[in-house]
Amino acid sequence: MHSSWWLTALLLLPLAGVLGVSLTRSRPERARRVALVSVGVEFALSVVVALLYNAHVAQASTWDFGVRWVVSAPLGLAYDVALDGISLALVLLSTLVALVAMLSDRAPRREPAYLAWQLLALDFTVGAFVAHDLLLFFIFFELVLVPSYFMVAQWGGPSARRAAMKFFLYTFVGSAPALVAVIYLGFLHQHEVGGNLSFNYSALSSTVMTSSQAVWIFVGLALAFAIKAPLWPLHSWSPSTYGEAPVAAGAQLAATLSKLGTYGLLRFALALTPLAVKSVTPVVLVLSVIAIVYGSLVAATSRDLRRLAVFSSVAQMGFITLGIFSGSQIGVTGAVVLMVVHGITTLGLFVLIGALERRRGSARLDDVRGLQGAVPVLSGFVTVVAFATIGVPGLGGFVGEFLILLGAFGVHPAYAAVATLGTVGAAVYWLWAYQRAFHGPLSENATGMADASPTERALLWPVVALVVALGVVPAPLLSRVAPSVQQIVAHVTPTGVSR
Amino acid sequence: MNALADPLLSGGVTWAVLLIVLIKVVLAFAVVMIAVMLMVWFERKAISDMQSRIGPQRWGPFGILQTLADGIKLFFKEDIIPAEADRVVFKAAPYLVLIPALVTFSIIPVGGTVTIAGHTVQLQVANPPVGILVMLAMSGLSVYGVMLAGWSSGSKYPLLSSVRASAQMISYEAVLGMTIVTVAMASGSLTTRDIVDAQARGVWHWNLVHLGVVPFVIFLIAITAESNRPPFDVVEAESELVGGYNTEYSSIRFALFFLAEFMNTVTASAMIVTLFLGGPAGWAPHVAYLRWIFPILWFIGKTTALAFTYVWFRGALPRLRYDQVMELGWKRLIPLSLGWLLIVAGFMVKIAYGFAMAAAVIFAGTLLSRAFEIGAQRGPDAVLSPVGDRPVSEENIREYFDDEDDSETPRGEK
Amino acid sequence: MTTLTLPTINYLALAPFLVMAGMALVLLIATALTPSRISTRVATSAAVAAAGSALVITIVQGWQIARHGAQLTAAHSVVMDGFSALATASISSSLIFALLIAHDWEGRERFVGAEYQMLALLATSGAVLMTEANDLAVVFLGLEILSIALYVIIAFNRRRLKSQESSLKYFLLGGFAAAVFMYGAALVYGATGTTNLTSISYFLGANVLVHPGLLWAGGGLMMLAFAFKTQAVPFHFWSPDVYEGAPTPVTGFHASIVWGGAFAAAIRVMVSGLGTQSDTWRPIIWGLIVLSTVVGALFAITQVNAKRLLAYSSVTHSGFIWLGVWAATARGVAASVFYILTYAPTVLGSFAIVALVGGVGDSDHYLVKYRGLARRNPWVGGSLALLLLSQLGVPFTVGFDGKFAVLAASLDAGNVTASVVAMLAAAVAAFAYLRWVASLFAEGDPDVAPLVVPWASRVVIASSVVIVLVFGIWPAPLTHLAQHATLYFQP
Amino acid sequence: MLALTTTWPDLLVFITAAALIVVGALGVISLTNPVHSALSLIITLFGVALSFLEQSADFLAAVEIIVYAGAIVVLILFVIMYLGVDRHPHDEVEPLVGQRVFAALGALVTVGGIITLMAKSHWVTGVMSASMNGTSLSSGQGEITQLGQSVFTTYLVAFEVTAALLIIAVLGAVQLARRDRESEVEQ
Amino acid sequence: MSVPASWYLVLAAVLFGIGVYGFLTKRSVITMLMCVELMLNAVNLTFVTYARTLSDISGQTIVFFVMVVAAAEVTVGLGITVAVFRRRRTTSVDELTEMRG
Structure with missing residues (x-):
């Protein structure tokens, strides 16, 4: 690890963008330009960081670019940033999503405040x-x-305010016990080693605790993460929120926000409480499997793209948690891959949602027939993205799901089997429905629909390309993620199964 | 200073002691009653003289039994209780006036000490360690009688009168207290016996002289006002308030008020004598077995002199207006007594402090008088600026006076 | 004559009190000696000067304490330690804010004269006294100086009946609470033979009470009174009415200055005096915490009046501060002080804006009035949003740091359940704040003219926002200070 | 102070004081006319003063009468009369069902609890004159002197700050009772 | 000294209880104020009793302060009552209905 200002720059750049946007308050177009520039630079920066990553560190450590500066010793507040493979993948994803989302959202009246947010x-x-x-x-x-x-709340659909409130409260309630768990863990550590309160990741991960303490801490943390993800029984805020969110926000939220939950589960809830793993794994796995089956089925029966995005997310989150808690390195790696892929596909979905809503006022597809004839390119994009979400081989989703199932089969075959069946069933159902909407004669209400515009194509092609690329050559991603994953897995299950 | 101020009780309570106490109580009661009777007569006579009249003369020598006759007459008159009256309070009020006056007398040393059956007996009913505070407490309580008498009558004028009276009494109580503190400070004790003893060494040790004349004057004025005597008898101002708080009273209850008023005069005189004029102290010849009688005579003499002062006040001075009474109390006497207290305290510690304190008091007094002047100019306080240059429109003012009316519905929702 | 040896007095310890009460006297005398009424500007400047000097004095105190350590003075009835210095500093700076808010309010209501400033200074001097009181009698007197002056300024606006009614309610209940407090003090006196907190503590340290019932009863009654003053449930019922009725600048007084005094005294009595008995009183505080946070949050979300909402919100916050008291450790004390220190400017800034929106007559406090505020007055609306988010406990605001500090302290002392409950309640209360924040940004009535923000309010709002943000991101200076806010005596 | 060697006068005094206190207090809460309540309060005050006397707190007994009876209750009576609420006693309707029962229960439980706790603690657990520099109350010395000593040593600060309290009281009373010209506008 | 301190303590507690009961049930502001006075007197009595029991003058000194506070409190309280009464013509707390919710 070596000290570096790269990450700080990564954090300061959007803030500078916010400042720039707020300085151009009266001119939305200029504000948009400033925002776009800063996001673009941010994306470029993250790519540079990705390229620089681990170029100059000993192979033993997966953490890079670390900076630690204690802000308030008695509170244990510290500015402490670093990057490992998993984070790197997700940082890249975030900047990409932000860039594309911002580009795709061309609603006529977007206040600078929206861009700032x-x-x-x-x-x-x-x-x-x-x-x-x-x-x-x-x-x-x-x-x-x-x-x-x-x-x-401010730029969403008709009942956005209520939805936003629901979302906020849901997640806020979840994070209440999490904060308690965080502090509790900090104290466990402090009482063990003395000195000031510290929440440093590396330090905390070696905290000694009893397994019941571990379970409580895990539950506290996991609750918040599970809500954010959203994991199956706690997902009920997501349909309304994503149903009402403006497209760009929806893309950003669905693609990256949910990763915060799964990332937290993997990085903190799981890795900091190895002793809890044994007792909580069955529960999480059951929930994951239910999520996969339930999410897939609901997603497959929904012709509304927003709803599809929501429930396929639920299913994918199920896969991700299944992978994380499979306890095998392959499974966890798969989970990380799936996080990235899910982010990209969701982004694609939301770009499509934006496109459809501009044309039809809504993203519903259940009242149209034979779209393939009218808007072949758009239909093609929908197909690819949808296939990716249900894990059709050759696309990124497949790699993730495959790795997860592979990892899970080795340890918990029963769960893996159910999960597989669930996806297969959903795929069948989805294909059948797809046939209705896209094949056959064109229905009247879809006539006159314009096909994808150049901008849309320019945005969607890279997405599709990425999905395909990740499906075909996942190696660059895997090679960066795997060592970090291995460290976590090794920490969680010291004698762990690694295949 | 002794914890046990009364040597009589130091040896424990025996039957003899109880008997002595009982005798003292009865004796004091009798003496007070007779004194009151004489006081009424004395006042009427003296006033008559001042006004070139003759005054009572039928009953007894020089009409000395006139009071008794009046009392008997009143006793046989019809006892009227107004319909609107609060009966219990109405009946109780006269006693509430009388009792404090009587109790106050119990702490006044009328003479030195005598030895009866081996017991040293002080010639005062009681000598509690808090001494002079009893007087303050009683003057505080005497407010109730007046206040409740007026209130319970269920009539407008008595009520007004009683409110006036009680306000006046409370105001002057503060002055009294402040002067008493000065005296207590000089004597280093609160017991009346110690106060008297401290003055026993001669006229120059009398508090009248010892403390400067000011406290004496203040006390004299204050206690006159406290007992609603002329020229501070605004509560009974016939021209304004019919007859005062006891307008509705008749018969024996009225007599009780009357009694109380004169008893207050006697007590007040005795109290001044005790506090400022050395009480029973005075020259006494060596006469075997009768040495104890001279202090008593001195006491009676001094008290009579003061009682005459009261009568003189009544005869000579016009009645003050009510607001003048209150102003005198609050704006003159209270600051003055407080300032004098501080000066005395300063001198007691060190002469230099005394002068410094005097300078400070004079400075504060100047400021105070300036403040009074300004206050008098300013008139009633106005929070808003005068209507003429008000930038807020009349409508707005309406609105914000009305803000209480729309309590339930938020304004924005209309 | 017996000689009297006066105790030595360290006037530095009493200086903040003396400065404030002294300035009130000066204003009083000036009022009497000037022919025209003192202008609000002069009165405010004088009072702010006094508060500012008190603030400077606390810095000197802190310096002295750092060099010579904490000390008892005036026959051990007053203590000057880091805790009192910091609490006094918080109270003094809150007073500056409160005075500035009141300055504009007096201008709007066209009040002239220095009465408000005098009473505010006197009330604050009571709170200051409470922070450094080391004797139950002094605590009581401080409490009463604070309360009685407060009753008057709550009823200050003679044109508003609400103001007087709420003052009456507060007065009655406050008198009741004072009597209860004093009865508790009497019982503690009987149980320990002294009213001096240090002596009480020594006594309890040196003697094990076989029958501590008397002490329990006394401590319990005193705690009840503290709970009343700090708006802890179930003794909070007066607060919404008083918040609604009191003039808005006075409302700001409550959660800053009154709390400063009341919590300081509560901490000193409970931790310094009865610290050895913490096992006994902790369950009571536990109940207070759980009830305050939950009830406060539940009621906050149903309110339609901004001031009532803030009242219930402060009930919740009170529960949080009690968390720090519950811990009864150095960390807990520091956390509570930190919370008060940061909550005070937050709430004062909020009330500055509420007072502005209230307008002439100080009566428009319904939440509907806030619709679109951020669109009409972006800076004011944004500031209010930030201040509310800080109360909600969003990271990078002082609200988060404060919550974090007390939670840390209470968890450190092993109070997991109450901490979780408090956090959940905070999440519920979030609804109330959010709804308000949302309405700030909603489309408002286009006919409503933007607010005019006078300079004093501007100063208050700007500084509170700066404090909330700067110390929210970088709390180190304040946490550092709070760490030195140790009690003179802690068993 | 009466140094009595026999016990029955003490008992008698106590019984009298207790009777005055309890009767007076009950009167305060049961009489409907506020003036009667106030008078009843005076009875209680006398009982308290009497029990002070009995417990060798003569000075406080006097002060109790002077301050409470002589000033506070007079003030209360003043206001009652000034407001004219004396002639129309409130009809004592219970606004909340069973409020009295609950209040009685609450008061009973509180008082009972306190008494029980006190009794269990043998009424007092403090050590005689344990205070650090408190002035001990020893017989043979004047009680007033000791009070003075205590006020100017142990409680010096407390004593001095009462000044602030009194200033507030005066300032507050004036501020509250002031009727400004504009308040006539609304009538 | 014969009467045990406990008798006085119980007496004080009873007085306090009566005050509390009155405060909770009475609706007239002035009567409530008087009930607070009852409570403060119970406090005074307790302090004096303990001062005797402990032979410590502090208990008596504090009674002083309680009295001062009581006086100040009553002054201000009655001031507020008068101010409200001027506007409302009632001293019953039930009729203080400006604020609800």
Whole structure:
């Protein structure tokens, strides 16, 4: 590890963008330009960081770019950032999503405030991913709520305010016990080693605790993460929120916000409480499997793309948790891959939702027939993205799900089997429905629909390309993620199964 | 200073002691009653003289039994209780006036000490360690009688009168207290016996002289006002308030008020004598077995002189207006007595402190008088600026005076 | 004659009190000696000067304490330690804010004269006295100086009946609470033979009471009174009415200055005096915490009046501060002080805006009035949103740091359940704040003219926002200070 | 102070004081006319003063009468008369069902609890004159002197700050009772 | 000294209880004020009793302060009552209905 200002720059850049946007208050177009530039630079920066990653560190450590600066010793507050493979993947995802989302959202009247919130959301998400300190992560994790709330509440659909409130409260309630768990863990550590309160990740991960303490801490943390993800029984805020969110916000929220939950589960809830794993794994696995089956089925029966995005997310989150808790390195790696892929596909879905809503006023597909004839390119994009979400081989989703199932089969075959069946069933159902909407004669209400515009194509092609690329050559991603994953798995299950 | 101020009780309570106490009580009661009777007569006579009249003369020598005759007459008159009256309070009020006056007398040393059956007996009913505070407490309580008498009558004028009276009494109580503190400070004790003893060494040790004349004057004025005597008898101002708080009273209850008023005069005189004029102290010849009688005579003499002062006040001075009474109390006497207290305290510690304190008091007094002047100019306080240059429109003012009316519905929702 | 040896007095310890009460006297004398009424500007400047000097004095105190340690003075009835210095500093700076808010309010209501400033200074001097009181009698007197002056300024606006009614309610209940407090003090006196907190503590340290019932009863009654003053449930019922009725600048007084005094005294009595008995009183505080946070949050979400909402919100916050008291450790004390220190400017800033929106007559306090405020006055609306988010406990605001500090302290002392409950309640209360924040940004009535923000309010709002943000992101200076806010005596 | 060697006078005094206190207090809460309540309060005050006397707190007994009976209750009576609420006693309707029962229960439980706790603690657990520099109350010395000593040593600060309290009281009373010209506008 | 301190303590507690009961049930502001006075007197009695029991003058000194406070409190309280009464013509707390909710 070596000290470096890269991550700090990554965190300051969107803030500078916010400042720039707020300085151009009266001119929306200029504000948009400023915002776009800062997001673009941010994305470029993250790519540079990705390229620089681990170029100059000993192979033993997966953490890079670390900076630690104690803000308040008695409170244990510290500015402590670092990056490992998993974070790197998600940081890249976040910046990409933000860039595309911002580009795709061309609603006529977008106040600068909206752009500022978007930038802030990006900033906080990146902050959470690069936090190398439990408390700092938690702070960013909480902070993301504020821009999300405002974006949804103020620029969303007719009942957005209510939806945003529901979303905020849901997640806020979840994070209440999490904060308690965070502090509790900090004290366990402090009482063990003395000195000031510290929430440093590396330090905390070696905390000695009893297994019941571990379970309680896990439950406290996991609750918050599970709500944010959202994991199956706690997902009920998501349909209304994503149903009402403006497209760009929806993309940003669905694609990156949910990763905060799964990332937190993997990085903190799981890795900091190895002793809890044994007792909580069955529960999480059951929930994951239920989520997969339930999410897939609901997603497959929904012709509304927003609803599809929501429930396929639920299913995918099920896969991710299944992977995380499979206890095998392959499974966890798969989970990380799936996080990235899910982010990209969700982004694609929301870009499509935006496109459809511009044309038809809504993203519903159940009242149209034979769209393939009218808007072949758009239909093609829908197909690819949808296939990716249900894990059709050759696409990114497949790699993730495959790895997860592979990992899970080795350890918990029964769960894996059910999960597989669930997806297969859903795929069948989905294909059948797809046939109705896209094949056959064109229905009247779809005539006159324009096909994808150049901008839309310019945005969607890279998405599709990425999905395909990740499906075909996942190696660059895997090679960066795997060592970090291995460290976590090794920490959680010292004698662990690794295949 | 002794914890046990009364040597009589130091040896424990025996039957003899109880008997002595009982005798003292009865004796004091009798003496007070007779004194009151004489006081009434004395006042009527003296006033008559001042006004070139003759005054009572039928009953007894020089009409000395006139009071008794009046009492008997009143006793046989019809006892009227107004329909609107609060009966219990109405009946109780006269006693509430009388009792404090009587109790106050119990702490006044009328003479030195005598030895009866081996017991040293002080010639005063009681000598509690808190001494002079009893007088303050009683003057505080005497407010009730007046106040309740007026209130319970269920009539407008008595009520007004009683409110006036009680306000006046409370105000002057503060002055009294402040002067008493000065005296207590000089004597280093609160017991009346110690106060008297401290003055026993000669006229120059009398508090009248010892403390400067000011406290004496203040006390004299204050206690006159406290007992609603002329020229501070605004509560009974016939021209304004019919007859005062006891307008509705008749028969024996009225007599009780009357009694109380004169008893207060006697007590007040005795109290001044005790506090400022050395009480029973005075020259006494060596006469075997009768040495104890001279202090008593001195006491009676001094008290009579003061009682005459009261009568003189009544005969000579016009009645003050009510607001003048209150102003005198609050704006003159209270600051003055407080200032004098501080000066005396300063001198008691060190002469230099005394002068410094005097300077400070004079400075404060100047400021105070300036403040009074300004206060008098300013008139009643106005919170808003005068209507002429008000930038707020009349409508707005309406609105914000009305803000209480729309309590339930938020304004914005209309 | 017996000689009297006066105790030595360290006037530095009493200086903040003396400065404030002294300035009140000066204003009183000036009022009497000037022919025209003193202008609000002069009165405010004088009072702010006094508060500012008190603030400076606390810095000197802190310096002295750092060099020579904490000390008892005036026959051990007053103590000067880091805790009192910091609490006094918090109270003094809150007073500056409160005075500035009141300055604009007096201008709007066209009040002239220095009465308000005098009473505010006197009330604050009572709170200051409470922070450094080391004797139950002094605590009581401080409490009463604070309360009685407060009754008057709550009823200050003679044109508003609400103001007087709420003052009456507060007065009656406050008198009741004072009597209860004193009865508790009497019982503690009987149980320990002294009213001096240090002596009480020594006594309890040196003697094990076989039958501590008397002490329990006394401590319990005193705690009841503290709970009343700090708006802890179930003794909070007066607070919404008083918040609604009191003039808005006075409302700001409550959660800053009154709390400063009341919590300081509560901490000193409970931790310094009865610290050895913490096992006994902790369950009571536990109940207070759980009830305050939950009830406060539940009622806050149903309110339609901004001031009532803030009243219930402060009930919740009170529960949080009690969390720090519950811990009864150095960390807990520091956390509570930190919370008060940061909550005070937050709530004062909020009330500055509420007072502005209330307008002439100080009566428009319904939440509907706030619709679109952020669109009409972006800076004011944004500030209010930030202040509310801080009360909600969003990270990078002082609200989060404060909650974090007390939670840390209470968890450190092993109070997991109450901490979880408090956090959940805070999440529920979030609804109330959010609804308000949302309405700030909603489309408002276009006919409503933007607010005019006078300079004093501007100063208050700006500084509270700066404090909330700067110390929210970088709380180190304040936490550092709070760490030195140790009690003179802690068993 | 009466140094009595026999016990029955003490008992008698106590019984009298207790009777005065309880009767007076019950009167305060049961009489409907506020003036009668106030008078009843005076009875209680006398009982308290009497019990002070009995417990060798003569000075306080006097002060109790002077301050409470002589000033506070007079003030209360003043206001009652000034407001004219004396002639129309409130009809004592219970606004909340069973409020009295609950209040009685609450008061009973509180008082009972306190008495029980006190009794269990043998009424007093403090050590005689344990205070650090408190002035001990020893017989043979004047009680007033000791009070003075205590006020100017142990409680010096407390004593001095009462000044602030009194200033507030005066200032507050004036401020509250002031009727400004504009308040006539609304009538 | 014969009467045990406990008798006085119980007497004080009873007085306090009566005050509390009255405060909770009475609706007239002035009567409530008087009930607070009852409570404060119970406090005074307790302090004096303990001062005797403990042979410590502090208990008596504090009674002083309680009295001062009582006086100040009554002054201000009655001031507020008068101010409200001027506007409302009632001293019953039930009729203080400006604020609800």
